[in-house]
């Protein structure tokens with residue numbers, strides 16, 4: 001049995017601990033270090049999570065030669081800088097999305113990662129659901145026939161009130177796009193993964209429902225409610241709460257999706273329907289073990305995730321027998337598993353096909369988001385470069 005791969009995590013917010021939890025389920029990877037911009041917080045979190053080393057800045061972590069892989073779980077404006085430094089230090093890198101705040105930056109990262117021959121991944125975790133593997137294989141086997149339409153939405157409500165506040169709202173921390181970069185990127189990645197088709201053109205409408213929001217002093221964690229306060233600061237917000245985007249795929253087929261973070265009652269509702277020439281399918285991630293299958297000439301069906309019933313290619317992504325609740329943590333684990341197996345087996349991105357989203361996908365996602373923003377500004381169809 002070989003040595004465990006050693007990983008270091010940068011960032012201690014909502015998603016850093018989710019990476020750690022998923023990595024720990026693998027067994028052959030050890031998280032040995034945690035970095036935060038504040039040493040006291042890094043030490044406190046590292047102790048809570050039983051991680052031996054704590055760093056007050058990511059640069060010191062990169063100097064530790066024992067660490068082979070870095071997870072970038074920081075706010076969006078730091079993604080470029082940290083991803084770049086990790087690559088130059090020769091570390092394999094798994095970054096949170098969006099890969100950077102512009103396609104110019106993400107393109108540079110992709111080029112650098114190739115030059116330095118490191119394994120690069122982006123945490124587009126929704127494609128890692130067992131049902132998404134199953135659907136991807138069904139489509140490869142032509143079960144749906146020609147794909148005509150892909151439509152759906154990704155809706156949340158944690159930004160519904162003007163008193164909801166988070167760093168993602170601010171352009172200088174979250175980037176010029178919010179709902180699209182934060183959750184639209186997941187929707188686009190998931191449907192492009194399952195269909196195997198790239199988004200080629202977009203036409204978009206965006207809206208900032210609350211152009212001014214109220215912030216209590218201090219920062220708030222993603223999904224956390226602000227405390228009620230007597231006094232707030234009024235903060236202008238220019239990033240979008242809502243977007244609807246018409247899509248043309250590279251083969252000319254059509255689609256449309258809506259993203260919103262102001263939809264009461266919708267917590268993390270990513271869903272889509274695909275209409276093919278033989279059948280339709282509908283899936284939503286809050287009920288991930290079921291997929292609706294629609295026919296014109298026979299009764300509709302519901303497919304239940306079960307290793308005994310799935311196609312061979314999808315079975316490895318289910319860790320429990322059918323009927324045993326699976327979900328978000330399993331999709332996270334699958335992402336980590338594919339990324340780390342690739343490293344463990346000494347594979348190279350120039351020779352081997354990865355089963356995880358790479359910087360190639362992260363860069364492409366930046367190009368799609370930019371084209372959507374440009375389409376809204378110019379009120380025209382825009383090609384995705």
Ligand code: SOE
Nearest residue numbers: 014156182183186222223268
């Ligand atoms: C907040 O919108 C968020 O945590 C996203 O940043 C994640 O990527 C998504 O998986 C859940 O919602």
